[in-house]
Amino acid sequence: MIKHALPVTRDADFAAWYQAVITEADMAEESGVRGCMVIRPWGYGIWERIQRLLDDRIKATGHDNCYFPLFIPLSYFEKEAEHVDGFAKEMAVVTHHRLIADGKGGLVPDPSAKLEEPLVVRPTSETVIGVAFARWVQSWRDLPVLINQWANVVRWEMRTRMFLRTAEFLWQEGHTAHATEAEAREETLRMVEVYRDFAETCVAMPVIVGEKPENERFPGAVGTWSIEAMMQDGKALQAGTSHFLGTNFSSAQGIRFQNKDGQLELAQTTSWGMSTRMIGGLIMVHGDDDGLRVPPRIAPWQIVIVPMLRDNDEDEALIAYAKDIQSNLSTLTALGEPVRALLDLKPAKPATKRWGWVKKGAPIVIEIGGRDMAGGNVSMIRRDRLYRDDGKLDSQVVLRGNFEADAPQLLADIQQALFDQADARLKANIAPVSDWSAIEAMFADGQRNPGWADVAWSKPTGTVLDAIVERLKALKLTLRNVPIGQTAHPDAACIFAGDPAVERVLVGRAY
């Protein structure tokens, strides 16, 4: 039996395993500040790769980056009743702008420096960006406005989990204004498609694109679309959302324009976001019992070179040999970008380094000992195929020239292999279910990875929908989304209400 690198396996305790990956891969840690984490270099390096690749796509679709204030005056929220109801319970409020000594060696907020109007730390920026849009938009010529912001936001969560749900998190939020509903709806779908493409192409994370049911919409939205990814425990993770806001925000904020006929109209707005949550999804889609596995496109380092230094005369030659390989690799292009190869010269034992990089999930680790160098070889470990069939670590001795020549294709293969594994799992774990008792059986206690149920429904609204949501809640289930482009079988009946179905909806447990 293989002795894995993590102290706990996915099968034994998925939640503990998740935390172990974060710790053992040095991705993040508790900060000492309630609900906030410290993102360490490997975790932040992955976020930087996500930023770079997603930002390229956001710009390629015509959006410009801007920056809006961290603080939102209370009164901005008062304009948007439905929106604030969705966030009001969990916002950080700044009330003072100065500290003074309390006379006992401590500090307190200065009572004489109380703000006239408290400021909310942004939980999302629709309100403050809408105020700017109202200034920017006067005529149809000013439309569309297509902007995006990379920022930190704060939602005061009571139960937090690193990357998945933290009080402060990092994200991008796109905000756009358009002259027509058709154009705004097109934008909403364009951006959820950008998220799908990014998730699948870059994070090797297959997702289902669909519209959220009414009860799962963003506060204030007319329609919300999401990408849903399947974690290895069968739960869903909403990894990106795109909202069509209609005129709900523009009417509250006065975003009006003169159309080509000279009449005043309300702009149609959208918003869409993806956050550091994606890193939590990455862990739960690609991690294994030896730690994280990072797809090459988003790996801060794709190939890590570890010379097996022994504090002896041979070290200098080993380092030169390793540097030469690193330098050759860095001139290559893989997956459309220069190869990112690191030479690890930190003072630690080679075995510690090897397992450190395995746990971090670097796609390829190259070890170079004296014997490798003498033979003109390298010893290569592929993170996606760590063990041989006999359970031994699969470290392959390869001629260095061959390795260098093959590295770009190898990285592309690893990217594809990670996607294929995740895609097979997603497909195998979505089950068409046609009656309620089958759902109860599927999600009975003790079932391992029940996945998602794919059911026909009549798209109920209001109190009928509320009742269904309550029934699902008893099984800890939620409605995930209505996959785009699917229709119910014409003869199907709604699994909840029995009336004729109009579409299919995914049901599952979720993060």
Add this chain to the structure above:
Amino acid sequence: MIKHALPVTRDADFAAWYQAVITEADMAEESGVRGCMVIRPWGYGIWERIQRLLDDRIKATGHDNCYFPLFIPLSYFEKEAEHVDGFAKEMAVVTHHRLIADGKGGLVPDPSAKLEEPLVVRPTSETVIGVAFARWVQSWRDLPVLINQWANVVRWEMRTRMFLRTAEFLWQEGHTAHATEAEAREETLRMVEVYRDFAETCVAMPVIVGEKPENERFPGAVGTWSIEAMMQDGKALQAGTSHFLGTNFSSAQGIRFQNKDGQLELAQTTSWGMSTRMIGGLIMVHGDDDGLRVPPRIAPWQIVIVPMLRDNDEDEALIAYAKDIQSNLSTLTALGEPVRALLDLKPAKPATKRWGWVKKGAPIVIEIGGRDMAGGNVSMIRRDRLYRDDGKLDSQVVLRGNFEADAPQLLADIQQALFDQADARLKANIAPVSDWSAIEAMFADGQRNPGWADVAWSKPTGTVLDAIVERLKALKLTLRNVPIGQTAHPDAACIFAGDPAVERVLVGRAY
């Protein structure tokens, strides 16, 4: 006489001119939130270029990016008496984590959701990062720790000015811990040199590197080094600082390590930062009476192509011609990066677009009319040489093939020309001054661009220094820095105290 594009000139009112550049170049605007600005695409695009180029240098010197919490518990500040004294008067304090309805249609902080310990919105992160370092550093093997963070910070300023002094601003803050004082001092100087190189090479902004006098040190620092740039009104702008913190923070925060002899020692720490203030400096160093001039290395778009569309049959061919030029330019390399060429197809009049890009300071604007196309030409405007000697706009008709071939060199020339102009101004406006009355004369009311006085001094400390600072304050002067590598003439006397001088210090007005 030239009719310039801005409503106010530098000579007429420098402060109003500064604001006009920001407005007319669409860089930023008031947000409606006190002391916070909205950074618009052109301003943020410049910041993204600054980030990219500075981040490359920060990583090349061995630093990794991380992310630390926005909120800092009050108690963290209580440990650091001197540090908090420097910031306590101007911090945003979060006291509640929920809003509730006030019964009158408004919202108020929920009294039942008061935080047990108030949280400070970070004004800088030494305290919270120090707590992390104390966890990370146990042995000499863990050192050095070399990290950096890109983040927003908040300092509650009473008088704000866009980019120069805002309540919230964006920056990078580097934080490092070392085993020895020598190594930490070396790091401090390495990073101020990175700032110098970045400012001069990328922003084309010549600077003076030097150590700040004792009274100008960062709160809690043993020594602070800065780069000082000269604005066109002769004032200084501190554009980046690097601090040697000794063991001041590590002793308060318990950053201790076991050295090679097995003994516990305090780590030596540093911190260093550069912010969106740099953009204010860029404006005041390179702007002219027609708006901003952006050095090509940090211009979001280096070449903007404006086809002179007339809503007629010729438009399609003009756009194709322009696209072809854009596509050719984009394959070229200038200043070590792919050329960034934009095709401007927005619905606006060609003249409006031309002057829009002149005010934004795009290095090169290409206009293409029917006649240009027919002749296989383009009409080119260089932003650094906008007018001919006769005062007419210098729009040059050039064969497109010649323009494309010359573009990389042209961009390099513009980068150099902007540096040379600023450098000549800096050198011409630092005056060696050897007695106090000359200082009074130099900075008498009504003097235009008095620049900086370069004076010998005896490096006084304590109350002697305090008295000098007061004397300077009466003339609105401050001690800027003691340039690195300079010494006082052996016979010189301190301009303030008359005793033998040991070094030279720069004196000037400052932002």
